[in-house]
Amino acid sequence: MDVHSFLTDHQNSLVAQWADALFQTYPEEGAKFFSGSKNQFANPAGHTFRTNLDIIFRTLASGQGAAACTKELDEIMRIRAVQGFSPSVALCFLPALKEIVLREAVKIFPDKSVDELLRDWNRTVDQLIMLGFDLYVNCREILWQQKANQLYNRTHKLLERANLLKEEVAG
Amino acid sequence: MSDLPRPEALFANIDYTPPKADWMDVPTVIKPGRYCYAANPDSVNYVGLPHAHKWNPLDDDWGLPENWQEIIFNGLRERLHKFRSFKIFMDICVRCGACADKCHFFIGSGDPKNMPVLRAELLRSVYRGEFTTFGKILGRFAGGRKLTADVLKEWWYYFFQCSECRRCSVFCPYGIDTAEITIIGRELLNLIGLNIDWIATPVANCYRTGNHLGIQPHAFFDMIDFFCDDIEDITGIRPEPSFNKKGADILFITPSGDVFADPGTYTCMGYLILFEYLKREYGLDVTWSTYASEGGNFGFFTSHETMKRLNSKMYMEAKRLGAKWILGGECGHMWRVIHQYMDTLNGPDFQGSHMETPVNPITGTVFKNAAGTKMVHIAEFTADLIKHGKLNLNKKRNANIHLTWHDSCNPARGMGLLEEPRYVARNVVEKFTDMPEGTIREQTFCCGGGAGLNAGENDELRMMGGLPRANAVKYVHEKYGVNMLGCVCAIDRAVLPNSMEYWVPEVDVCGLHELVGNALVFPGEKERETDLRGEDLPGEDE
Ligand code: SF4
Ligand code: SF4
Numbered sequence: 001m002d003v004h005s006f007l008t009d010h011q012n013s014l015v016a017q018w019a020d021a022l023f024q025t026y027p028e029e030g031a032k033f034f035s036g037s038k039n040q041f042a043n044p045a046g047h048t049f050r051t052n053l054d055i056i057f058r059t060l061a062s063g064q065g066a067a068a069c070t071k072e073l074d075e076i077m078r079i080r081a082v083q084g085f086s087p088s089v090a091l092c093f094l095p096a097l098k099e100i101v102l103r104e105a106v107k108i109f110p111d112k113s114v115d116e117l118l119r120d121w122n123r124t125v126d127q128l129i130m131l132g133f134d135l136y137v138n139c140r141e142i143l144w145q146q147k148a149n150q151l152y153n154r155t156h157k158l159l160e161r162a163n164l165l166k167e168e169v170a171g
Numbered sequence: 172m173s174d175l176p177r178p179e180a181l182f183a184n185i186d187y188t189p190p191k192a193d194w195m196d197v198p199t200v201i202k203p204g205r206y207c208y209a210a211n212p213d214s215v216n217y218v219g220l221p222h223a224h225k226w227n228p229l230d231d232d233w234g235l236p237e238n239w240q241e242i243i244f245n246g247l248r249e250r251l252h253k254f255r256s257f258k259i260f261m262d263i264c265v266r267c268g269a270c271a272d273k274c275h276f277f278i279g280s281g282d283p284k285n286m287p288v289l290r291a292e293l294l295r296s297v298y299r300g301e302f303t304t305f306g307k308i309l310g311r312f313a314g315g316r317k318l319t320a321d322v323l324k325e326w327w328y329y330f331f332q333c334s335e336c337r338r339c340s341v342f343c344p345y346g347i348d349t350a351e352i353t354i355i356g357r358e359l360l361n362l363i364g365l366n367i368d369w370i371a372t373p374v375a376n377c378y379r380t381g382n383h384l385g386i387q388p389h390a391f392f393d394m395i396d397f398f399c400d401d402i403e404d405i406t407g408i409r410p411e412p413s414f415n416k417k418g419a420d421i422l423f424i425t426p427s428g429d430v431f432a433d434p435g436t437y438t439c440m441g442y443l444i445l446f447e448y449l450k451r452e453y454g455l456d457v458t459w460s461t462y463a464s465e466g467g468n469f470g471f472f473t474s475h476e477t478m479k480r481l482n483s484k485m486y487m488e489a490k491r492l493g494a495k496w497i498l499g500g501e502c503g504h505m506w507r508v509i510h511q512y513m514d515t516l517n518g519p520d521f522q523g524s525h526m527e528t529p530v531n532p533i534t535g536t537v538f539k540n541a542a543g544t545k546m547v548h549i550a551e552f553t554a555d556l557i558k559h560g561k562l563n564l565n566k567k568r569n570a571n572i573h574l575t576w577h578d579s580c581n582p583a584r585g586m587g588l589l590e591e592p593r594y595v596a597r598n599v600v601e602k603f604t605d606m607p608e609g610t611i612r613e614q615t616f617c618c619g620g621g622a623g624l625n626a627g628e629n630d631e632l633r634m635m636g637g638l639p640r641a642n643a644v645k646y647v648h649e650k651y652g653v654n655m656l657g658c659v660c661a662i663d664r665a666v667l668p669n670s671m672e673y674w675v676p677e678v679d680v681c682g683l684h685e686l687v688g689n690a691l692v693f694p695g696e697k698e699r700e701t702d703l704r705g706e707d708l709p710g711e712d713e
């Protein structure tokens with residue numbers, strides 16, 4: 001069996017473990033809720049996590065690079081970036097994917113050098129981690145930008161409306 | 172495999188192993204991004220609220236008065252006696268869990284203490300532990316606990332993570348309203364000077380100058396005048412609003428956010444256009460007040476007394492001017508106070524003696540629903556005008572807009588205003604699509620910033636709490652091409668633009684009367700080239 005078949009054959013169990021790794025970063029009641037209700041409007045975070053992790057896994061397993069999962073990973077990172085996690089915790093489910101696959105792979109490929117077999121896969125996951133990092137920072141930048149704009153708009157508008165700005169510098 | 176570390180834990184220095192402990196044993200960690208700065212003592216003093224002092228939520232010592240427990244106990248006792256609903260809410264919860272996953276802050280965060288049942292339990296456990304015989308004897312076995320400094324901090328942190336939106340109450344089989352418990356919780360915290368500045372300073376401003384921003388009458392006038400300039404540029408018609416006019420038929424009051432913050436300002440221009448049209452066509456006599464220059468009532472987030480004091484200025488002004496009734500703008504908390512609390516606070520005489528049951532002078536419609544409050548929501552007023560064919564509207568001016576409707580918690584859940592805004596909206600835009608069931612009308616999701624939580628430093632909480640609303644918007648955006656989110660609340664108009672920018676950047680936010688202002692056609696009006704935002708109008712043939 002090659003790595004590709006291994007990943008596709010074990011897709012469901014691997015994705016379930018991966019989702020679990022994500023849910024485990026929440027307090028028990030929160031994890032229960034996110035992994036429970038399937039209603040996409042009543043449980044938007046859980047629904048996004050489950051659906052998108054599944055798509056991401058299938059995309060990577062099919063041999064496409066991490067960039068093909070940008071939209072799905074972005075939707076996850078947008079949620080993780082505002083849930084009060086430190087950056088490392090917000091992102092920790094990404095490297096966890098390597099560990100999850102490794103733990104399953106050693107059961108299937110006992111005699112072979114698993115590290116060697118998984119080299120390409122691990123490289124793809126590394127790309128995914130880097131992408132996740134970019135997306136996370138982008139989310140935080142939107143928040144910082146909003147704060148900066150708020151301050152700027154508040155003072156600038158008042159000055160402008162009080163006619164305290166000269167036209168040539170106001171523009 | 173069970174003795175192996177969990178995969179996610181291998182890579183992150185998870186200092187917080189999510190506790191499996193009982194909630195009472197989970198310590199509260201106050202996180203930046205999720206709390207608002209402490210109130211400025213000057214503001215607290217200004218309205219005579221007790222124990223004004225400087226403190227910082229991140230410090231160990233919150234500078235509490237020595238007898239703080241006694242103050243809280245006395246306050247709690249007094250309120251248990253005074254508010255029967257509160258006493259019942261303390262006693263009857265069966266912890267069925269129906270409300271647990273209905274709060275947008277829990278749905279967004281997964282933090283158990285944001286489950287309404289647990290939020291209420293924060294206070295209820297102390298009530299049991301300190302006030303009931305069972306709880307006093309059995310303590311934790313009866314779900315009771317003592318009021319310690321840590322418990323107090325937990326109260327503060329989580330009662331200011333509740334936007335008092337009442338969504339949870341819709342699902343409780345007993346009608347327990349956790350918002351009411353938060354309200355009392357915040358009142359108790361106010362007794363020892365623990366409010367937040369985004370509430371206390373607007374309250375002080377409102378008490379001093381009549382509006383949250385502390386804008387004085389001449390500046391208020393200047394702003395409206397500035398809008399009239401813009402309207403003249405866009406439409407060729409210059410509105411001539413009246414201010415503080417004695418003997419005017421109707422007094423108009425709207426949140427000051429409409430006058431000072433985009434995109435509310437466009438809604439304000441919409442009001443001005445509507446009133447000018449009605450004056451020219453039908454002789455409507457509306458006046459603005461530069462004293463009662465705020466509809467919003469942040470007193471609601473401090474204490475019942477403060478709420479009453481701020482609310483009273485609207486009626487005192489109506490009396491001073493001799494107005495027959497009050498027309499209210501697109502505001503959230505103003506309507507909640509008027510609809511749910513004001514009658515009990517004031518008694519009917521205060522609101523009523525000098526005014527009449529509102530009648531639309533143009534259509535003759537009697538607003539019987541407002542017989543007690545003497546105050547009509549502008550969405551009802553405009554809907555009535557449209558129903559009677561009194562407005563000449565051209566939807567094509569809004570042809571580039573595909574609208575969906577955010578039911579603002581207070582007007583929707585707090586007073587049942589569900590159909591009127593939709594009726595007006597459908598008459599001024601060509602494309603309208605509602606969000607899915609369970610996310611609108613009575614079950615609408617909060618914007619995340621209600622009840623005074625729109626401070627800049629509190630942005631993470633608001634984004635997280637705004638997720639369920641934004642998620643439903645995203646759905647109609649992706650599926651149907653919705654590009655505008657309409658609402659009738661100034662807090663929504665302040666909160667939702669940032670929320671949309673973060674979650675669904677293709678969708679913008681507007682008030683209802685911005686769309687009305689765009690669509691309304693004056694007799695002999697020049698061809699408009701732009702909408703009220705100064706953006707090109709869609710071509711007539713598009
Ligand atoms: S739904 Fe009502 S009775 Fe059930 S846990 Fe919530 S507050 Fe208690
Ligand atoms: S009132 Fe709203 S914010 Fe408060 S607990 Fe209930 S659902 Fe949550």
